[in-house]
Amino acid sequence: MNDKQKGLLPAIENLFPCAEHRFCVRNIHENFKASFRGKLYKDLLYKCAYATTIPKFETTMDELKAFNQDAHLWFPTFILNTGLRHTSLIVKGRDMPIISALEYIREYLMRRIVNVLEVIDKSEGTNAAHYTVQWNGGDLYQVSGRPGKQRVVNLVKRTCTCRRWELKGIPCEHVVAAIWYEALNGEKVGAVESWVHPVHRMDTWTQVCSFKINPINGKPLWPKSQVPTPLTHPKHNKQVGRPKKARKRSTFELEDLTQCGKLSKKETKGACSKCGSTRHNIRTCKQAR
Incomplete structure (x- = not known):
């Protein structure tokens, strides 16, 4: 659900009155480039988003106004407090059934906590800058x-x-x-x-990572539910084709990926045809022929 759904912002303010509400700069840019496209527009947009002071924000807004006054009028002022980013850590589990997806997330959190604890053990502190x-x-x-x-x-x-x-x-x-x-x-x-x-x-x-994610047994060893009413599976209509994992790209992103009617290789990972690694190609592969 996006910000175009009427009533979303009032509902968030009503349910979570003490929560800070921020906006995603990438989504704002998607709406912004519908009328104003180009690298200069994008750079000015993100420059405004990363401004930490009002004078710096206003200076960037003046740059945008000098560059294009119409873009300045479109630009939302609430972006001063934005700066969020989205993550794709659970892309591999998006097409799984709910139980399998939860199992994937649980195992991922187990590995993540162990990795964080290793980083904590190696951390020593910070360095001070002199002014x-x-x-x-x-x-x-x-x-x-x-x-x-x-x-x-x-x-x-x-x-x-x-x-x-x-x-x-x-x-x-x-x-x-x-x-x-x-x-x-x-x-x-x-x-x-x-x-x-x-x-x-x-x-x-350290306290956050002190709560470990415990391993569990397989499904045959799970305890039987004592609920007298059986829970039936929801009605599911299988869609045609393979389930999608990646998010749906906007029209403008698809246009940027295509050049002269051919699909561009931008933002795609190539693999070596000899060993299958994504870190190099066949010309620099060191495996024996």
Whole structure:
């Protein structure tokens, strides 16, 4: 379901009043390029989406207005808070029955937790960047890098005028410079990781992955249900052809993939005809002929 369905936004606000609602930039771009196509339009769109401050967002909007005023009028202002991305980690299980799909997800989570724990064991910490810092005698610090690029940091309220600290929860280079400035002047600031939002801390990451996904027996060993009413299978009409795994591409994406009436090889993975690997082709294959 997309944002064109009337009533979706009010329903989300009613059911989840405290949840933050964001928009997918890729979907916005799909609607945007219906009227304005080209790489320059796309670059300006994503530049607006990645803006962390209102002045930077307005500067990018002025660039779009100078480039095309009609595109500027179409452009939605709510994209300032967007920046989501979609994932395709469960593409292999999309065409499976519900039980098989859940089993695929469970096994994937088991492998993922193990991989995350290995990364945690190898993690040691972060490095601080050094900027020129000036203290105002109170809670504020002026952090300067390049000329005219200084930012104001408030370590008490945990804010920075670049807004990356508030948006991501991770101290930006300006905040790290202010923290090290306090440390060099004898203040007890603790570890840099203590200034990170708890959701990004190593102990929180470890706690999330502490809940293991347990293996289970095969279907013949599953306990019998004690529900007196049997659950019948839903009526299913088998469609013609092989079930689709990949998402449906829009008309504009299909047009971009075709050139001169032939299907383009863009975004496709080729394989070596000798060994079948997707990392090289037959010309660079090192296996014996």
